[in-house]
Amino acid sequence: MTHQDPNINETFDLVASDMVIGTNVYDAEGNSVGEVEKLALGKRSGKVAYAVLSFGGFLGIGTDYYPVPWETLTYDESVQGFRVNLTKEQIEGAPRYNPNDDYDWYEGGRTVDDYYGTRPYTL
Protein backbone atom coordinates (compact mmCIF):
# COMPACT_ATOMS: atom_id res chain seq x y z
CA MET A 1 0.00 0.00 0.00
CA THR A 2 2.90 2.33 0.50
CA HIS A 3 3.41 2.94 -3.21
CA GLN A 4 0.01 2.14 -4.53
CA ASP A 5 -1.32 3.93 -7.58
CA PRO A 6 -3.75 6.46 -6.12
CA ASN A 7 -5.90 6.24 -9.27
CA ILE A 8 -6.77 2.66 -8.57
CA ASN A 9 -9.81 2.51 -6.38
CA GLU A 10 -9.08 0.12 -3.61
CA THR A 11 -12.30 -1.73 -4.16
CA PHE A 12 -11.06 -2.64 -7.65
CA ASP A 13 -8.05 -4.25 -6.19
CA LEU A 14 -8.60 -7.95 -6.46
CA VAL A 15 -6.06 -10.62 -5.84
CA ALA A 16 -6.21 -14.32 -6.61
CA SER A 17 -6.21 -16.62 -3.61
CA ASP A 18 -3.04 -18.32 -4.77
CA MET A 19 -1.30 -14.96 -4.44
CA VAL A 20 -2.50 -14.65 -0.84
CA ILE A 21 -2.14 -18.16 0.51
CA GLY A 22 1.55 -18.88 0.84
CA THR A 23 2.54 -15.23 0.60
CA ASN A 24 5.03 -13.77 3.03
CA VAL A 25 3.99 -11.68 5.98
CA TYR A 26 6.22 -8.78 6.98
CA ASP A 27 6.56 -6.92 10.23
CA ALA A 28 6.63 -3.14 10.53
CA GLU A 29 10.39 -3.11 9.85
CA GLY A 30 9.98 -5.02 6.60
CA ASN A 31 11.32 -8.31 7.91
CA SER A 32 9.64 -11.43 6.59
CA VAL A 33 8.27 -13.04 9.72
CA GLY A 34 5.82 -15.63 8.49
CA GLU A 35 3.35 -16.60 5.85
CA VAL A 36 -0.34 -16.92 5.18
CA GLU A 37 -1.28 -20.59 5.50
CA LYS A 38 -4.99 -20.37 4.81
CA LEU A 39 -8.05 -18.19 5.11
CA ALA A 40 -11.29 -18.72 6.98
CA LEU A 41 -14.26 -17.33 5.13
CA GLY A 42 -18.01 -17.26 5.38
CA LYS A 43 -19.49 -20.01 3.23
CA ARG A 44 -22.33 -17.81 2.16
CA SER A 45 -20.99 -14.30 2.57
CA GLY A 46 -17.66 -15.05 0.93
CA LYS A 47 -16.09 -12.66 3.40
CA VAL A 48 -12.69 -13.56 4.80
CA ALA A 49 -12.90 -13.46 8.59
CA TYR A 50 -9.45 -14.69 9.57
CA ALA A 51 -6.12 -15.27 7.97
CA VAL A 52 -4.18 -18.14 9.46
CA LEU A 53 -0.50 -17.30 9.80
CA SER A 54 2.52 -19.37 10.63
CA PHE A 55 5.69 -17.93 12.12
CA GLY A 56 7.78 -21.09 12.25
CA GLY A 57 11.47 -20.36 11.86
CA PHE A 58 10.89 -16.65 12.52
CA LEU A 59 10.46 -14.99 15.89
CA GLY A 60 11.39 -18.32 17.47
CA ILE A 61 7.71 -19.11 17.84
CA GLY A 62 7.34 -22.66 16.53
CA THR A 63 5.04 -24.20 14.01
CA ASP A 64 1.58 -23.45 15.38
CA TYR A 65 -1.05 -21.72 13.27
CA TYR A 66 -2.25 -18.28 14.36
CA PRO A 67 -5.65 -17.11 13.19
CA VAL A 68 -5.70 -13.31 13.03
CA PRO A 69 -8.53 -11.00 12.01
CA TRP A 70 -8.26 -10.10 8.33
CA GLU A 71 -8.05 -6.40 9.19
CA THR A 72 -4.74 -6.88 10.99
CA LEU A 73 -3.22 -7.52 7.55
CA THR A 74 -2.52 -4.79 5.03
CA TYR A 75 -1.40 -5.51 1.51
CA ASP A 76 1.83 -3.78 0.59
CA GLU A 77 2.33 -3.44 -3.17
CA SER A 78 6.03 -2.67 -2.71
CA VAL A 79 6.72 -6.13 -1.32
CA GLN A 80 3.74 -7.87 -2.94
CA GLY A 81 2.91 -9.32 0.41
CA PHE A 82 1.04 -8.53 3.56
CA ARG A 83 2.17 -6.58 6.54
CA VAL A 84 0.93 -7.67 9.88
CA ASN A 85 0.10 -4.86 12.24
CA LEU A 86 1.00 -6.83 15.32
CA THR A 87 3.96 -6.65 17.64
CA LYS A 88 6.06 -9.66 18.51
CA GLU A 89 4.60 -9.47 22.00
CA GLN A 90 1.07 -9.60 20.63
CA ILE A 91 1.91 -12.62 18.55
CA GLU A 92 3.65 -14.41 21.40
CA GLY A 93 0.49 -14.29 23.50
CA ALA A 94 -1.92 -14.90 20.66
CA PRO A 95 -4.45 -17.72 20.18
CA ARG A 96 -2.98 -20.53 18.13
CA TYR A 97 -3.61 -24.14 17.25
CA ASN A 98 -1.72 -27.19 16.19
CA PRO A 99 -2.11 -27.59 12.41
CA ASN A 100 -2.58 -31.33 12.91
CA ASP A 101 -5.70 -30.74 14.98
CA ASP A 102 -9.15 -29.72 13.88
CA TYR A 103 -10.07 -26.16 14.67
CA ASP A 104 -13.41 -24.93 15.88
CA TRP A 105 -13.85 -21.75 13.87
CA TYR A 106 -16.82 -20.66 15.92
CA GLU A 107 -15.26 -20.86 19.39
CA GLY A 108 -11.81 -20.17 18.05
CA GLY A 109 -12.97 -17.09 16.22
CA ARG A 110 -14.50 -15.69 19.41
CA THR A 111 -11.20 -16.19 21.20
CA VAL A 112 -9.32 -14.49 18.37
CA ASP A 113 -11.66 -11.49 18.32
CA ASP A 114 -11.47 -11.20 22.09
CA TYR A 115 -7.69 -11.22 21.95
CA TYR A 116 -7.31 -8.64 19.19
CA GLY A 117 -10.28 -6.54 20.22
CA THR A 118 -11.84 -6.90 16.80
CA ARG A 119 -15.52 -6.96 16.05
CA PRO A 120 -16.58 -10.60 16.00
CA TYR A 121 -17.23 -11.87 12.51
CA THR A 122 -20.06 -13.86 13.98
CA LEU A 123 -22.10 -10.80 14.99
Place this chain on the structure above:
Amino acid sequence: MTHQDPNINETFDLVASDMVIGTNVYDAEGNSVGEVEKLALGKRSGKVAYAVLSFGGFLGIGTDYYPVPWETLTYDESVQGFRVNLTKEQIEGAPRYNPNDDYDWYEGGRTVDDYYGTRPYTL
Protein backbone atom coordinates in the same frame (compact mmCIF):
# COMPACT_ATOMS: atom_id res chain seq x y z
CA MET B 1 -20.81 -30.89 8.56
CA THR B 2 -23.66 -33.03 7.35
CA HIS B 3 -25.11 -33.00 10.85
CA GLN B 4 -24.56 -29.39 11.58
CA ASP B 5 -26.21 -27.79 14.56
CA PRO B 6 -29.27 -25.93 13.24
CA ASN B 7 -28.87 -23.39 16.05
CA ILE B 8 -25.71 -22.07 14.50
CA ASN B 9 -26.51 -18.94 12.58
CA GLU B 10 -25.31 -19.17 9.00
CA THR B 11 -23.15 -16.09 9.46
CA PHE B 12 -21.15 -18.16 11.95
CA ASP B 13 -20.52 -20.66 9.26
CA LEU B 14 -16.88 -20.32 8.42
CA VAL B 15 -14.93 -22.61 6.21
CA ALA B 16 -11.19 -22.83 5.71
CA SER B 17 -9.95 -21.90 2.26
CA ASP B 18 -8.43 -25.34 1.77
CA MET B 19 -11.95 -26.75 2.08
CA VAL B 20 -13.16 -24.43 -0.69
CA ILE B 21 -10.32 -24.45 -3.16
CA GLY B 22 -10.26 -27.84 -4.83
CA THR B 23 -13.79 -28.71 -3.71
CA ASN B 24 -16.24 -30.20 -6.16
CA VAL B 25 -18.93 -28.16 -7.80
CA TYR B 26 -22.29 -29.83 -8.43
CA ASP B 27 -25.06 -29.00 -10.82
CA ALA B 28 -28.73 -28.82 -9.89
CA GLU B 29 -29.09 -32.61 -10.42
CA GLY B 30 -26.25 -33.35 -8.00
CA ASN B 31 -23.73 -34.31 -10.67
CA SER B 32 -20.17 -33.29 -9.99
CA VAL B 33 -19.38 -31.01 -12.90
CA GLY B 34 -16.22 -29.19 -11.92
CA GLU B 35 -14.17 -27.79 -9.10
CA VAL B 36 -13.15 -24.54 -7.49
CA GLU B 37 -9.64 -23.68 -8.70
CA LYS B 38 -9.13 -20.41 -6.88
CA LEU B 39 -10.85 -17.34 -5.51
CA ALA B 40 -10.44 -13.68 -6.37
CA LEU B 41 -10.80 -11.45 -3.36
CA GLY B 42 -10.45 -7.83 -2.43
CA LYS B 43 -7.01 -7.23 -0.97
CA ARG B 44 -8.38 -4.87 1.61
CA SER B 45 -12.02 -5.86 1.94
CA GLY B 46 -11.26 -9.54 2.18
CA LYS B 47 -14.47 -10.16 0.27
CA VAL B 48 -14.48 -12.91 -2.31
CA ALA B 49 -15.68 -11.47 -5.59
CA TYR B 50 -15.29 -14.41 -7.94
CA ALA B 51 -14.73 -18.10 -7.70
CA VAL B 52 -12.72 -19.54 -10.55
CA LEU B 53 -14.12 -22.86 -11.71
CA SER B 54 -12.86 -25.51 -14.04
CA PHE B 55 -15.10 -27.95 -15.87
CA GLY B 56 -12.47 -29.99 -17.65
CA GLY B 57 -13.55 -33.56 -18.18
CA PHE B 58 -17.15 -32.66 -17.39
CA LEU B 59 -19.67 -31.08 -19.73
CA GLY B 60 -17.11 -31.55 -22.51
CA ILE B 61 -16.00 -27.98 -21.98
CA GLY B 62 -12.20 -28.21 -21.86
CA THR B 63 -9.65 -26.93 -19.41
CA ASP B 64 -10.26 -23.17 -19.33
CA TYR B 65 -10.90 -21.35 -16.08
CA TYR B 66 -14.31 -19.74 -15.58
CA PRO B 67 -14.60 -16.87 -13.10
CA VAL B 68 -18.12 -16.74 -11.72
CA PRO B 69 -19.62 -14.34 -9.19
CA TRP B 70 -19.42 -15.79 -5.68
CA GLU B 71 -23.19 -15.55 -5.32
CA THR B 72 -23.74 -18.09 -8.09
CA LEU B 73 -22.34 -20.69 -5.69
CA THR B 74 -24.27 -22.08 -2.77
CA TYR B 75 -22.75 -24.33 -0.17
CA ASP B 76 -24.58 -27.60 0.22
CA GLU B 77 -23.95 -29.30 3.54
CA SER B 78 -25.27 -32.61 2.24
CA VAL B 79 -22.48 -32.94 -0.30
CA GLN B 80 -19.93 -30.77 1.51
CA GLY B 81 -19.40 -28.91 -1.70
CA PHE B 82 -20.81 -26.07 -3.73
CA ARG B 83 -23.67 -26.09 -6.10
CA VAL B 84 -23.45 -23.83 -9.07
CA ASN B 85 -26.71 -22.16 -10.03
CA LEU B 86 -25.89 -22.05 -13.71
CA THR B 87 -27.15 -24.06 -16.63
CA LYS B 88 -24.84 -25.85 -19.02
CA GLU B 89 -25.86 -23.31 -21.66
CA GLN B 90 -24.83 -20.44 -19.38
CA ILE B 91 -21.47 -22.04 -18.74
CA GLU B 92 -20.88 -22.79 -22.41
CA GLY B 93 -21.15 -19.11 -23.30
CA ALA B 94 -19.41 -17.82 -20.21
CA PRO B 95 -16.24 -15.70 -19.94
CA ARG B 96 -13.17 -17.85 -19.46
CA TYR B 97 -9.44 -17.69 -19.66
CA ASN B 98 -6.51 -19.94 -20.27
CA PRO B 99 -4.95 -20.85 -16.92
CA ASN B 100 -1.51 -20.36 -18.44
CA ASP B 101 -2.24 -16.71 -19.15
CA ASP B 102 -2.39 -13.79 -16.78
CA TYR B 103 -5.86 -12.54 -16.05
CA ASP B 104 -6.92 -8.94 -15.70
CA TRP B 105 -9.28 -9.09 -12.73
CA TYR B 106 -10.49 -5.58 -13.29
CA GLU B 107 -11.54 -5.89 -16.94
CA GLY B 108 -12.26 -9.57 -16.56
CA GLY B 109 -14.47 -8.96 -13.57
CA ARG B 110 -16.53 -6.42 -15.50
CA THR B 111 -17.04 -8.96 -18.28
CA VAL B 112 -18.07 -11.60 -15.78
CA ASP B 113 -20.57 -9.31 -14.05
CA ASP B 114 -21.98 -8.22 -17.41
CA TYR B 115 -22.45 -11.82 -18.42
CA TYR B 116 -24.14 -13.01 -15.24
CA GLY B 117 -26.02 -9.80 -14.57
CA THR B 118 -24.44 -9.47 -11.15
CA ARG B 119 -23.66 -6.25 -9.38
CA PRO B 120 -20.05 -5.39 -10.20
CA TYR B 121 -17.76 -6.03 -7.30
CA THR B 122 -15.90 -2.93 -8.36
CA LEU B 123 -18.81 -0.59 -7.66
